[in-house]
Amino acid sequence: MKKTFKIIAALLGLLLVVVLIIPLLFNPDDYKGEVEQLVKEATGRELAINDEIELSLFPWIGIRVGEVELGSAPHLANEQFARIESAEIKLRLLPLLTQRLEVGTVKLHGLRLDLTVAPDGTTNWDDLTTAPQPAPTTQGDSETSADSTAASSGVTLAALAIGGLHVDDAEVSYTDHGSDLHYAVRQLSLKTGPLSLGAPLEVAFSSQFEASQPAISGTLELQTSIQVDLHNERYRFNATTLAATLNGATLPGGTTTLDLVAEIDLDMRQQSAALSSFELESYGLTLSGALDVNQLQGEPTFNGNLHLAEFNPGTVMPALDIELPETADATALSRMQLAFAVDGSLDQYRLHQLMVKVDESHIDGDVQLVMGDASLPAVKYALTIDQIDADRYLPPPVADEENAPAAAPATGQVTPASPAMAGAAATTLPLETLRELDLNGTLNIGKLKFSGLHLSEIRTEMDASAGVIRLHPLSAELYQGQYRGDLRLDVRGDHPKIALNESLKQIHVGPLLKDYMGEEKVRGVGNVQAKLTASGETPDMIISTLNGEVKLEFVDGAIKDVNIVQMVREAQARLKGEPVPPASTELQDTDFAEMMATLNITNGVVKNRDLSIKSPYLRVAGEGQASLVNESIDYLAKVVISKTEQGQGGAELDSLRGLTLPVRIGGTFDKPQFKLELGDLLKAEADKALAREKAKLKAKLEQQKAEEKAALEQKLAAEKERLKREAKDKLKELFNR
Numbered sequence: 001m002k003k004t005f006k007i008i009a010a011l012l013g014l015l016l017v018v019v020l021i022i023p024l025l026f027n028p029d030d031y032k033g034e035v036e037q038l039v040k041e042a043t044g045r046e047l048a049i050n051d052e053i054e055l056s057l058f059p060w061i062g063i064r065v066g067e068v069e070l071g072s073a074p075h076l077a078n079e080q081f082a083r084i085e086s087a088e089i090k091l092r093l094l095p096l097l098t099q100r101l102e103v104g105t106v107k108l109h110g111l112r113l114d115l116t117v118a119p120d121g122t123t124n125w126d127d128l129t130t131a132p133q134p135a136p137t138t139q140g141d142s143e144t145s146a147d148s149t150a151a152s153s154g155v156t157l158a159a160l161a162i163g164g165l166h167v168d169d170a171e172v173s174y175t176d177h178g179s180d181l182h183y184a185v186r187q188l189s190l191k192t193g194p195l196s197l198g199a200p201l202e203v204a205f206s207s208q209f210e211a212s213q214p215a216i217s218g219t220l221e222l223q224t225s226i227q228v229d230l231h232n233e234r235y236r237f238n239a240t241t242l243a244a245t246l247n248g249a250t251l252p253g254g255t256t257t258l259d260l261v262a263e264i265d266l267d268m269r270q271q272s273a274a275l276s277s278f279e280l281e282s283y284g285l286t287l288s289g290a291l292d293v294n295q296l297q298g299e300p301t302f303n304g305n306l307h308l309a310e311f312n313p314g315t316v317m318p319a320l321d322i323e324l325p326e327t328a329d330a331t332a333l334s335r336m337q338l339a340f341a342v343d344g345s346l347d348q349y350r351l352h353q354l355m356v357k358v359d360e361s362h363i364d365g366d367v368q369l370v371m372g373d374a375s376l377p378a379v380k381y382a383l384t385i386d387q388i389d390a391d392r393y394l395p396p397p398v399a400d401e402e403n404a405p406a407a408a409p410a411t412g413q414v415t416p417a418s419p420a421m422a423g424a425a426a427t428t429l430p431l432e433t434l435r436e437l438d439l440n441g442t443l444n445i446g447k448l449k450f451s452g453l454h455l456s457e458i459r460t461e462m463d464a465s466a467g468v469i470r471l472h473p474l475s476a477e478l479y480q481g482q483y484r485g486d487l488r489l490d491v492r493g494d495h496p497k498i499a500l501n502e503s504l505k506q507i508h509v510g511p512l513l514k515d516y517m518g519e520e521k522v523r524g525v526g527n528v529q530a531k532l533t534a535s536g537e538t539p540d541m542i543i544s545t546l547n548g549e550v551k552l553e554f555v556d557g558a559i560k561d562v563n564i565v566q567m568v569r570e571a572q573a574r575l576k577g578e579p580v581p582p583a584s585t586e587l588q589d590t591d592f593a594e595m596m597a598t599l600n601i602t603n604g605v606v607k608n609r610d611l612s613i614k615s616p617y618l619r620v621a622g623e624g625q626a627s628l629v630n631e632s633i634d635y636l637a638k639v640v641i642s643k644t645e646q647g648q649g650g651a652e653l654d655s656l657r658g659l660t661l662p663v664r665i666g667g668t669f670d671k672p673q674f675k676l677e678l679g680d681l682l683k684a685e686a687d688k689a690l691a692r693e694k695a696k697l698k699a700k701l702e703q704q705k706a707e708e709k710a711a712l713e714q715k716l717a718a719e720k721e722r723l724k725r726e727a728k729d730k731l732k733e734l735f736n737r
Contacts, residue, residue, distance in 0.1 A: 028054075036049060043127065043128060045071045045127075046071035048068065049067075050069065051065065051067050051086075053065050056090070064086065067083065067084070067086070067110075068084050073127045079116065081114060081124060082111070082113045083110075084108060084112075085109050087108050088106070089103065090103065090104035092104065102161045104163040105162075105163040105165070106163075106165045107166045107167075111188075112171050113170075115175070116175045116176075117175070118178070119177050119178045165191070165192045166191050167191075168188075169188075169189070170185075170187075170188035173185075179213075180212065181213055182212040183210070184211075185208070186207065186209070187206075187207060187208045188206075189207065190205050197230070200225045200227050201226040201227075202224075202225050203226060204222070205220070216246055217247050219245045220243075220244045225238040232269060233268040234267045234268070234269070237262075237263070237265075238263055240262050241260065243257070243259050246258065256282055257282065258280070258281070259281045260279070260280050268296075271296045271297055272294045272295075273292070273293045274292045275291045275304075277290065278291075283316060283319050284316045285308060285309075285311055285316060287306060287307070288306070288307050289304055289306040290305055299346070299347075300345060300346065301343075304343075306340060310335060310357070311337075313333045325395065326396060327393050327394065327395070328391060329393075331392075333393070336358050337355075337357040339354075340352065340355065347370070348371060349369060351369075354367060354383075358388075359392075361385055362385070362386045364384050365382050366381065366382045368381070372438075374436050377438075378438035379438065379440075380439075380441055381443070382441055384445075385443070386446045387445070389449040390450040391450060429491070429538075431537060434491045434496070435491050438465050439469075443462070444458065444460070445458040452517075453512065454478065454479075454515060455476045456477045457477040459473065459476070461473060466492070468489075468490050468492065469488070469490075470488050470489075471485070471486070471488075473486070478507065480506065481504060481505050481506040481507035482506065486500070486502070487499075495535045498533065498534045498542065503528065503530070505527050507526050507528070509557070510523035521559070523557045523560060524556055524557020524558065525555055525557070526557070528551070528552055529551045532546060533547050540629075543604045544603060544604045544629050546601050546603070547601055547603065550601065550606075552595070557592055558591045558592065592614060593615055594612070594613070595611075595612070596611075596612045598610050605627050606627075607624075608622070608624065608625070610623075617641065619639075619642055622635060622636060622637035622638060631670070632667075633672055634666060636664055637665060638660050638663075640661075662677040663675070663676055
């Protein structure tokens with residue numbers, strides 16, 4: 001015990017001597033010149049210690065130095081390289097006696113560091129990074145030396161404790177004269193907690209920065225807690241927060257803020273990084289999730305889960321300088337949300353478990369993208385949409401200035417656009433983009449509303465590559481019937497070529513036309529088969545080059561607001577010279593049991609020669625044409641009254657049975673006009689009346705001739721009888737003499 005006390009007393013005495021006597025005998029300023037010369041010899045650069053060096057010994061061995069400058073390489077003598085306004089480092093004295101190195105807070109104030117790259121690629125720090133060549137050793141000596149060094153370093157590092165690092169008012173600039181790049185960090189502040197192996201390191205960092213390419217500036221604040229495992233080369237950043245403000249003309253809106261919260265695990269031995277529990281906020285968007293990255297120094301691969309919280313595109317997109325299209329429904333594009341799992345590399349990646357919400361629509365599926373030499377990636381997809389009202393997202397209908405409709409109620413309900421409006425809203429096909437498409441996938445939609453039409457159970461499959469795009473098979477359920485289709489688009493030539501092969505079966509056409517055009521012009525259950533081709537990149541070009549055939553079959557229907565019975569009654573009255581009867585308030589349509597027609601289309605002109613409409617009292621045939629280009633109609637229907645007395649008004653038309661009534665259909669698609677052509681009908685009736693009169697006259701003449709002949713014959717017979725009597729009387733007289 002006494003021995004231990006003597007040792008402690010001796011150590012305290014030694015410390016007292018060091019503290020009291022060494023400062024009297026040792027002046028660190030006396031060695032400034034030697035230090036400057038050593039730096040000169042080692043680096044070839046000038047070191048200038050412009051202020052006094054202060055020394056302290058207890059309880060810390062400390063050195064504080066004022067302004068120090070390190071010049072540039074000799075060939076860049078006129079350029080500034082590095083300067084500090086002051087620096088301070090302290091070592092705790094007593095732990096040195098137990099081979100422990102305890103360093104106080106290292107302080108660095110007013111650092112100025114200018115890094116430059118010359119036009120020829122040389123830098124002003126090349127001479128400082130030349131590593132000394134190690135002395136040659138044998139393999140055995142190398143292993144021994146390495147083990148010895150590792151062991152020594154391990155002991156030193158294990159016994160090392162640093163109270164922290166404080167850097168304030170620092171500036172670092174980087175200028176590349178060859179590429180005209182300039183980056184600068186100003187008002188840099190870095191503060192750490194105690195540095196000790198096995199314990200987390202608390203770090204707080206802040207700075208201002210600016211860059212020339214892109215031209216951007218801002219502020220940055222970072223806080224984190226770092227766990228370092230040097231043996232396994234693993235670094236974990238816990239509770240990391242990053243807050244930044246960015247300013248620049250290239251940024252949407254010119255300025256933005258960015259806030260990040262994350263846990264980061266960096267494993268350099270495994271070449272991996274894990275970003276977990278992160279949340280990034282900017283421009284009103286919040287992205288969260290987890291992401292793992294592997295092969296950091298090779299071709300990185302990644303996988304993770306990302307979630308973009310619900311936001312309002314109507315406010316977020318304009319903030320990003322993205323102009324949203326004007327929509328028919330002002331409430332459209334007001335809610336959006338996105339989530340997906342991702343895995344792959346920078347060359348190809350897959351988004352699976354995809355979930356997108358847009359307003360009331362939910363989209364689920366899988367998308368794979370492969371980046372190649374083309375400007376667009378190759379895409380494979382399998383997507384499902386539960387329901388979507390596409391009319392909400394179409395451009396608003398163009399109001400007719402002369403006959404503008406009343407303003408739509410502000411309830412989100414959309415008035416269906418007419419085909420003309422839809423055509424006007426269409427734009428030129430993006431041929432270059434279409435030629436670059438490499439798509440393969442399926443899209444299923446539970447319910448769809450488009451141009452007023454209601455479809456369900458939609459199935460589409462697309463294959464697009466090398467300028468040829470095919471949608472097949474296409475199928476949908478609509479209006480109690482089915483749609484099947486095959487669409488091809490070939491954009492390899494100067495003008496795209498389109499081919500359609502479509503069919504509609506058992507479609508209730510009345511509700512369909514009601515939804516599409518706003519009124520039921522035809523009712524009935526129908527089948528439609530269409531095979532069409534066209535070419536061109538604009539709607540007008542496509543319509544004007546449309547060719548092909550369409551077959552129509554309808555049963556149990558009616559032509560709405562076309563009262564052929566009334567037309568027949570009017571014709572009957574005019575033929576009789578009677579007043580035209582008033583139109584019936586009950587019978588405004590023309591019923592039919594069957595309607596069939598074949599439409600032959602040539603360059604946008606539709607011709608028909610085999611119209612056949614059958615009803616219990618009428619038979620209608622017709623021929624004519626309609627122009628899809630100017631939406632005009634020129635058609636002549638021929639109505640024949642049937643012999644039956646059953647059906648719509650049939651009993652009243654007995655006198656016109658067998659009579660052909662021509663009905664001329666003209667006008668436009670929106671406003672068709674129907675007119676009974678009485679001219680030919682009256683001429684035919686006049687010809688019939690004349691023939692009847694001729695027959696009567698002929699019969700009268702023949703009767704008159706017969707009567708005259710009979711009278712003449714009777715007269716001749718009487719004369720003959722008279723002559724016979726006279727002759728007989730003369731003979732009697734002659735013989736009686």
